[in-house]
Amino acid sequence: MPRRERERQILDVAIQVFAKRGYHGASVDEIAESAGISKPMVYLYLDSKEGLFLACLRREADRLVGAFQGAATASGASPELRLHAGLLAFFAFVSEHRDSWVVLHRQASELSEAIAAAVAEARRAVMAEVADLVRAGIAEGGPTAQLTDEDADFVTHALVGAADSLTDWMARHPDQSPEGVTLRLMNMVWVGMGRVLEGEAWKPVTPLTG
Template sequence: MPRAVRERQMLDAAVRTFARHGYRAASMDRIAELAGVSKPLVYLYLHSKDELFTACIRREAGALVAAVRAGVEPGLPADRQLWDGLTAFFTHTAENPDGWSVLHSQARTHGEPFAAEVAAMRAEITAFVNHLIGDAARAARCDPHLADREVAGLGEALVGAAESLAAWANDTPGVTARDAAATLMNFAWPGLENLMKGERWSASAGFRPPAGSARTPGPPAP
């Protein structure tokens, strides 16, 4: 059997084992048995449990980033690109729950170097989202002062929300990838659209009173 095929079998078995039993409880014996190979062969190909886990993280991270990028067609309106990207993200995490568990739950809880591998994946997706938001703001030509720092903050918030929502969707029966994407679009897009139009929420503008109630005078806003 070609080495690449054998390694893929081992990584498939490892991802499933790490996701379902946790990094510490996962054994090389269990992984070898699930892959249909001997334990010495696993060590020959992937050297150690740490290196095997790192290889799993890199493979799953690369697949997720590739899925998101492939799902977005440049040149479409910003809201359509964001929708397509979110749908691709949630579709991939739903279709690969073990891989998402390795990235979102296991890798982050066992320190370096595993957390750094996930951080690199997250940074790549966040940069992609930042680029999309920045391009959309420039295309709107309504707010040339949307600062890079503000764009970066929006990207971080959006990616963080997507990660949490993906974990929730995978654990909640009946929630589809499109459901999750629509939830996040309804939460995020109105605010992003307002920013691109130069319309910012500000505490100094005060808060609206509840509908049907009179506004009670208060101290001036800071």
């Protein structure tokens, strides 16, 4: 078996074990055994438990960012359709690769600063992409659009945070498709943003009586 293929196989198993046991609970013994490979060979290829974890993390982060960017770029249409495609790719990834998401989202921050930095970098790449789409969407609102770059950055943070949190909702509603989750989120955020662009504003109006 070629080295590349062998490494892929080790990482596939390692992601499952890390997701199930956590970094500290996972053992290279279990990973080697589940992958049907000797422990010395795992060390030969991936150096250490930390090296193994980092390799998993980098591969899955690249996949996730790539899926988002690929979808958001490929659909090539209006900013809102590209945002929709990107969000759908994100939710589909989390739905299909739950183990990868658990490792990326829940476990990575526990470890070294190098690992936390790698995860933060992946997050920044996605946020930059989302911010571009939101800004483009605002620009399409035409000269009446009163939202600034600061607003676009605000919407981006809200949207990315909402998407993160909704992965928990998805885990509790396994019958819901990524398509459905994406549509609901677009409805909440994009419809709201469109209305705000049209000048509708929410204000805390206190009732006159009472």
